Amino acid sequence: MSTNGVRSARPTPKSVLIWTCVALVGAVAWGVVALTRGEEISAIWLVTAALCSYAIAYRFYSRFIARRVLELDDRRATAAERLEDGVDFQPTDRRVVFGHHFAAIAGAGPLVGPVMAAQMGYLPGTLWIVVGVVFAGAVQDMVVLFISMRRNGKSLGQMARDEIGTVGGTAALIAVLAIMIILLAVLALVVVNALAQSPWxxxxxxxxxxxxxxxxxxxxYLRPGRVVETSFIGVALLLLAIVSGGWVENSSLADAFTWSPTTLVFCLVGYGFVASVLPVWMLLAPRDYLSTFMKIGTIALLAIGVVVSAPSLKNDAVSPFAESGTGPVFAGSLFPFLFITIACGALSGFxxxxxxxxTPKLVQKESQVRLIGYGAMLMESFVAVMALIAASVLDPGLYFAMNAPSGLLGTTVDSASQAVAGLGFTISPDDLAAAAKSVEETSLISRTGGAPTLAFGMSDIFSGVFGGDGMRAFWYHFAIMFEALFILTTVDAGTRVGRFMLQDMLGNVWKPIGRVTWKPGIWITSAIIVGLWGYFLYVGATDPLGGINQLFPLFGIANQLLAAIALTVATTLLIKAGKLRWAWVTGIPLAWDVAVTFVAGWQKIFHDNPKIGFFAQRERYADALDAGKVLPPAKSLDDMETVVLNSTVDGIIMIVFLVLVAVVIVHAAVVCVRAVRSAQPLPTTEAPFVESKILISGERSEELVGAAAGDSSSGPKGHRR
Amino acid sequence: MLLGPPARVLRDVRWYLREISGTAAYERFCRSHEERHPGTPAPSRRAYERQRTRHREENPQSRCC
Incomplete structure (x- = not known):
């Protein structure tokens, strides 16, 4: 072992052989996925292609980043070791940190985006998910984890302020808050669309x-700290709740739980407010445990389901909408809109x-940021691939009947069947009714937002493995429930984080509101945050044009813009550390991300097609309104006014986002130029070197993960010495 | 180790669940309390968990999408 704890032995013939095989299998799988046309292929090919790519990327690219770019050093004590206090800072086993980190990054996002992107076929989405994660998403997560860890766990906003100045830093902070609001609204909208008119x-x-x-x-009060036991009880109760939903639906109570989208919006807003001001132990913490256990369980189940049932993909590899850009789920051409529709799973700024x-306060050894940062993101990407598979096993006719806006589809199976035929796909009214009946829903027409489609695909896959057709409805509602669970957890955690950020900002202006113990301050700031996302949620739920296809692009662009900020900070830090020659590692993903988001944002603002450009849309409806005309899908002059207002607000938000991020990037560029020109390296903001005293026994060095394919040592072996 | 493979897997799963859920945190706290203040009794589990909850209240954690 070399001095910094990183082995650099020559590869053994065995490892060369193994990696050659992985590469060959992966290449064959990609070949099948990419070149098959006109016949259905098995989902196994997609899974194999993705897994082999991940293995190679992890083994080679993440190791390269660890050794050459970041120069991880296991002799150096991490922040967790130096500042250990048993509360925030705590050196923790890497597998445990991996679990925490994965639970915190993965939620409904990687499940929703790929479902929508399936309108362009499964190939473009899969390629972006895999290539995006390998070269952008996982790199961002790993590098940000590293730079934060070396700075005692500083937040992204704080690092932006420290590294690129007050103006850039403040712009970054405001951007983070604004982006979070849109994110919460869109996620809540997914829940509303999944639950509307569904008593179960x-x-x-x-x-x-x-x-x-x-x-x-x-x-x-009863068993403090016994989380595992409590979670098992909770999961059992949750399964009971899903089963009893079926009873409720077939009973006289059904009407009491059949809610309109508007009712659901008010319930969610009310819930969001209450949940964010109640003590965490009542609602947030237990919900978080439930959601973590359900997450791990369901993802494992989905992976088993896909592998065992090996469903064939009914979706096209590349659908006609990939070229024409006229798909009903989201408008716009493949570049840039596919790349913002799939954010989580490929590259997610959040x-x-x-x-x-x-996470950075828990890392025990520097080399572990590779597993935790890069590895956890690969796993999220795999979840996204499985979501894409779940959407692609659906018959395209059914897919479009579920995902096109209701303005296009109408409300009856006949009108929907005709509209789908108009898109160039077929589904008979009877088949559509039968599909809804098979999962015991009254209707599947225009159940946008991704969750119902994913749930239908999952019920298709699961019922093939566990329980047969009789279990379809159960699995459908199981999937709906677990997505809603993730999202509600994100919503109350997000509202809380947003409230703290707002309190922090407002505290600079008026002291009392910044105090985290002053109740009225908490209520006011919580109400502001909930009101903001609640407004967009309401707008989305009532939009005559269909809220998801109006708001989802904003969500995707927002998330990717956050990634632009993160990658900017990362690139700036690499350059400041004198690593200009490695700056491309984060610089290329940054350039790509800026190209995608700014082109998408530009088109959303200036495109003259009213389906794409917000202001073109505004003009079209405003002109018609002046002439006293009603343009479908609007049904009344009120609808027309709503469209005009919404497109104006959406357009302005888009401009604000782009300007904020542009400010951050320009300021960072100035800092980078200064760093390159400076004769001496700029002063570092890293915590100084302290020798590590932690020895890890019984674990092979991280860098050997690849070579040690046969090594399955697991179990609690990390000790303090 | 005298355990057979199934028992070992079970033990590892139990260990992982306890670690990741924070169930094991109190025991770790007691050990480090003993190191830092030998001889003095550690706070009760109830008190410790309240302390932990309060900390969580004041340090909200983002969950991603």
Whole structure:
């Protein structure tokens, strides 16, 4: 072993052989995925192609980043070791940190985006998910985790302020908050669309609240700290809630749980506010445990389901909409809109907040940022691939009947069937009705937002493996429930984080509001945050043009813009550290991301097609309104006014986002030029070197993961010496 | 180790669940309390968990999409 704990032995013939095989299998799988036309292929090819690519990327590219670019050094004590306090800073086993980190980054995002992107066929989406994660998403997560860890776990906003100055830093902070608002609104909209008019879904998701409350009280008063036991009880109750949802649907209670989208919006807003001001032990913490266990369980189940049932993909490899850009799910051409529709799973800026939050304070050894940062993101990417598979096993006719806006499809199976035929696909009214009946929903027409489509695909896959057709409805509502669970957890955690950020900002202007213990301050700031996302949620739920296809591009662009900020900070730090020659590692993903987001943003603002450009849309509807005309899908002059208002607001938000991020990038560029020109290296903001005293026994060095294919040593072996 | 493979897997799973859920945190805290203040009794589990919850209250963690 070399001095910095990183082995640099020559590769053994065995490892050369293994990696050659992995590369060959991967190449064959990609060949099948990419070149097959006109016949259905098995989902196994997609899974194989993705897994082999991940293995190679992890083994070679992440190792290169670890050794050459970041120069991870296991002799150096991490922040967790130096500042260990048993509360924030705590050197933790890498597998445990991996689990925490994965649970924090993965949620509904990688499940929703790929479903929508399936309108362009499975090939473009799969390529972007795999290539994007390998060269951009996982790199961002790993590098941000590293730079934050070397700076004692500083947040992204703080690092932006320290590294690129007050103006750039403040712009970054405002951008983070604004982006979070849109994110929460769109995620909540997914829940609304999944639960509207579905008594089964609504009942079982509503039951999560008493279940979480029960767990909260149990943990606080009966068995403090026994989280595993409490979570098992909770999961059992949750499964019971899903089953009993079916009973409710077939009983006289069904009407009481059949809610309109508007009712659901008000319930969610109310819930969001209450959840964010209640003590965490009551609702947030237990819900978080439930959601973590469900997440791991469901993802494992999905992976088993896909591999065992090996469904064939009914979707086209590349659909006609990939070229024409006239698809009904989201408007616009493949570049740039595919790349913002799939954000989570390929490149997600939000992860940078997690990578610069709790995770860097737990890392035991520097070399472990490779597994935690890069590895966890690969796993999220795999979830995205499985979501794309779940959407692609659906018959395209059904897919479009579920995902096109209701303005296009109408409300009856006949009108929907005709509209789908108009798009160039077929589904008979009977088949559409039968599909809804098979999962015991009243209708599947225009159930946009991704969740119902994914749930349908999952029920298709699961029922082929566990329980047959009789279990279809159960699996459908199981999938709806677990997505809603993730999203509600994100919504109340996000509202809380947003409230703290707002309190922090407003505290600079008026002291009392910044105090985290002053109740009225908490209520006011929580109400502001909930009001902001609640507004967009309401707008989305009532938009005559279909909220998801109006707001989802904003969500995707927002998330990718956050990634632009994170990659800018990362690139600036590499250059400041005198590593100009490695700056391309984050610089190329940054350039790509800026190209995607700014082209998409530009088109959203200036495109003259009213389906794409917000202001063109505004003009079209405003002109018609002046002439007293009603343009479909609007049904009244009120609808027309709503469209005009919404497109104006969306357009302005787009401009604000782009300007904020442009400010950050320009300021960073100035800092970079200064760093390159400076004769001496600029002063570092890293914490100084301290020798590490932690020895890890029984674990092979991280860098050997690839070579040690046969090594399956696991178990609790990391010790302090 | 005298355990057979199934028992070992079970033990590892139990270890992982306890670690990741924070169930094991109190025991770790007691050990480090003993190191730092030998002889003095550690706070009760109830008190410790309250302390931890309060900390969580004041340090919200982002969950991603």
């Amino acid at each position: 879904g609504t009942f079982s998701v509503a039951m999560t609240i008493p279940i979480a409350l029960f767990m909260g009280f149990y943990l606080r 992860h940078a907040l997690v990578s610069s939050g709790t």
